[in-house]
Amino acid sequence: MTSTNHTPDAADNRQRNPHWHKVADADELVEGEVRVCPVGLKTVAVTRLHGRYGAIDNRCPHQGGPLGQGTVENDKIRCPWHGFDFDPFTGQAAGGPDFDVPTYPVQVRDDGVYVAATPPGAHTRTVSDVLVETMINWGVDTVFGMVGHSNLGVAEALRRAETEGKLRYFGVRHEGAAAFAAAAYGKLTGRPAACFGIAGPGSTNLLTGLYDARSDRAPVLAISGNVNSSVAGKGAFQDIDLLAAFADVAVYSQMVRAGSEHGELMTLALKHAILQRGVGHLVIPDDVQVLDAPDHPASGPQGRMPDLRTGPPTAPLQQALEQISAATRPVVIVGAGAKHDMDAVLALAETLHAPVLTTFKAKGQISDAHPLACGVLGRSGTPVASWMMNKADLLLVFGASFSDHTGISPYKPTIQVDTDPLALGRFKPVTVPLLGDVGMSCAALSARLRPHPELVDQRSEIAARWSIWRAEKTRRAMARSDRGVAAAAVIEALNGLVPANAVLAVDVGDHAYSFGRYFETKQQSVLMSGYLGSIGFGFPAAMGAWAADPDRPVVAITGDGGFGQYLAEITTAVKYGMNITHILLNNGELAKISDEQRAAEYAVWQTSLRNPDFAAFARNCGAHGVRVEDPADLSVAITRALDHRGPALVEIITDPQSR
Structure with a gap:
């Protein structure tokens, strides 16, 4: 075997017990050829010239141009981006010693050409690590996204966390799918997943799925890589104002800067996403992602999350009880906001023998086999639900929006229960707007309930309407x-x-x-x-x-x-x-x-x-x-x-x- 590199850099590498990697078969490279070859985690530019082999770092110090994609001219490797010339054996640059690149030992063996590289040293914790550690502390263990040139530092932190079994990463084919997947994850679990994109179009592709999360109040974390801080705002490649682009869709959107409290920014993004049931968004410039942060603390949810379950105020609760006491045919309507409190809702409905109708978004929150279930109300609904609402003398509505698609009658006396004060009477006044947690409000109503003495047990009527509708469904299916x-x-x-x-x-x-x-x-x-x-x-x-x-x-x-x-x-x-x-x-x-x-x-x-x-x-x-x-x-x-x-x-x- 022969070694062709004898520079000080190569000697230093040998002293540090480098690992040898086969880069080509014997005689695979032709005279005057340079190519990019992976060597461990590095890439090097390997050249065959005058019967010798040389290996230098693949990255041009000017703007990172791939030297192995260049050409060999006048016995020098010419950078394909800007024409800088480098000696293929010594790494010396024509522009002077400040631009010299490292070299690597080469051995020609019987079975091929080998290049040595020093194994990577111990990893130094970065800003990206702090952000990912904080994200994991908050329970975010699932990420959907696309890796690209302006999010590689964060991607490397995600890779390390995945290798350690702390999260799962799913690489998608379009960032819009990543955002929709994260939104669906939040809708199903009530917990945020993350979606991940690069600067410019990679992040703008996330917006439709994130607007879905915003509209349906699902918690999502969005992470955007960004261009280097030094060129941001100067019209650089893929440079757009991501904070402006995400201003409407996100409940929290911030730029992570070199001097930021990085863990705290991730904590705030996730706290906003969870408590406001929306999109928390961070923009992380390429250069900031890889800054050393060995002593920066990760953050977490301890001592930061309140209990949002609040009971209803006394006066409107009493008004609601009076309305219920006067009703003989009350109906319960549930929206997606009642998803996690259906046991309490059903207990109240069963006490009142009240039909239970759902909005389309709330389909599945009650089994249609339940004797009080009537299916979906509105444009996508069943005639069972519309029939029972039309016969009702009071509507008890839990966690629904009253949008035009819900089909909720605006002409019936209505008690509306919601945790969001802005949702109460949003489109038209309701008889009793009751601010409170759905489960606690149902419990408070059930505890003090005095049903009308002539309260109608509507279960037999519900069963009759289902019988008619199922016969019609069968006819249509046939x-x-x-x-x-x-x-x-x-x-x-x-x-x-x-x-x-x-x-x-x-x-x-x-x-x-x-x-x-x-x-x-x-x-x-x-x-x-x-x-x-x-x-x-x-x-x-x-x-x-x-x-x-x-x-x-x-x-x-x-x-x-x-x-x-x-x-x-x-x-x-x-x-x-x-x-x-x-x-x-x-x-x-x-x-x-x-x-x-x-x-x-x-x-x-x-x-x-x-x-x-x-x-x-x-x-x-x-x-x-x-x-x-x-x-x-x-x-x-x-x-x-x-x-x-x-x-x-x-x-x-x-x-x-x-x-």
């Missing part, structure tokens, strides 16, 4: 069309096959209306883009649900329009072995928009879609994929997909006119 399977038939099949403990991630589109009307929940959790109504939510949300609880069955229910927006994420699900069953209703168009055009007496225009064979695409990506065109095949196809371990897609060709 309908046949040469244009495809009826949506009612798809949902009817899911009713009998989806496990009772599944998480259902529902996209936006015509299929969602069918799901709201026809699917009868048991103990399933339902996730949707509620108030933002963002198409494309469904499959990334299923990824977030799987990450939150991989032991639960996860079913994504989407249309062809929504899935088309994040089609590539099926490769993410395959990469991480996500056990997601995807039910894709393919009707070849944006059918809900076609309906709206017809309703407005417009021509149907630009709503048709040119789709691939989604099932074949799934198989090409490594997932299970099957296509269904006959309703007789639904049960077998869905059952096999549910039994498949890993991502599975059932593409069902549906009739765009079926409802």
Whole structure:
């Protein structure tokens, strides 16, 4: 064997017991060639010139240009970015000793060319480490994102934490999917996950998913890499004002600077996200990410989090009790804000024999098998729910927004309970606005309740209305069309096959209306883009649900329009072995928009879609994929997909006119 480098740098390396790495086979490099070669964690520029081999650092000291991608001219390596010249054996720069680059020992052995590099020394804790440690202290153990050139310092800290088993990182194909997945994680668990992007477009791609979290009040942590502090605000590559861009979507958004209390900024971002149920956001410049911070303390939640459960004030509580005492047909309506207090809500409803209706966002919070359950109210709802509301003489509304899509009658006497004072009477005055925690308010009402002596037990009427509606659902499911399977038939099949403990991630589109009307929940959790109504939510949300609880069955229910927006994420699900069953209703168009055009007496225009064979695409990506065109095949196809371990897609060709 022969060694071709004999510089002081190489001698120093040898003295420190460097590790040898094979970079090429014998005679693989041609005369006058330079190439980039990995050597441990380093990359070096390896050159063959005049029968000798040289190895110098790959990074040009000017702006980091990759010397191994340059050319050999006049026996020198020329940097491909700005033309600096370097000796391939000594690392000497034509511009003077201040620009010299390190060299590495080279050995030519019988089986190839080897380069030695010193093993990395002990890691010095950085600002990124402090931020990640603080994040973990707050219980954030799941990150969805894309690694790129302006977030590499944070990415390295995340990698170390993942290696230590402290968090999980899921690399996605589009940052929008990362934000939707994090939003779904927050909706399902009440705890924040993180989404992660680079400067400029990497962070702006997060915004739609973060607006979904903002609209549905889900806690999320967003982390943006950024350009170097020295060029920020000067129009540099991918330099935009991220604080301005995130000002509306985030409840907290700050720049992490060299002199910041780094752990405290992460603590404030997460405290705001959790307490205000929104987006906490940090922007971290590239140079700040890698600053040494050996003595900077990580932060945490100890001594910082209050108990927000507050009982209702006495006067409005008494007013509410008086309204209830005067009612003979009260109805309970629950929104997503009552999700964690359903036991107390149901106890009150059972005392009053009151039907329980849910908003679409709250679907699944009560089993439709419960004798008081009436299904969803409003545009995506059941005639059972609308019938019982119309017969009511009092509405008790818990944690609902009263937006136009909820279908809550503005003409009935109403008691509204919410923890947010701005939510009370937001759109119109209510009879009794009751500020308080839903669970504690229900308990306070139940403890002092004096029901009307002629209170009607409405359970038999609820059962009769369900009998009528189920007969109609069966009729619609049995309908046949040469244009495809009826949506009612798809949902009817899911009713009998989806496990009772599944998480259902529902996209936006015509299929969602069918799901709201026809699917009868048991103990399933339902996730949707509620108030933002963002198409494309469904499959990334299923990824977030799987990450939150991989032991639960996860079913994504989407249309062809929504899935088309994040089609590539099926490769993410395959990469991480996500056990997601995807039910894709393919009707070849944006059918809900076609309906709206017809309703407005417009021509149907630009709503048709040119789709691939989604099932074949799934198989090409490594997932299970099957296509269904006959309703007789639904049960077998869905059952096999549910039994498949890993991502599975059932593409069902549906009739765009079926409802």
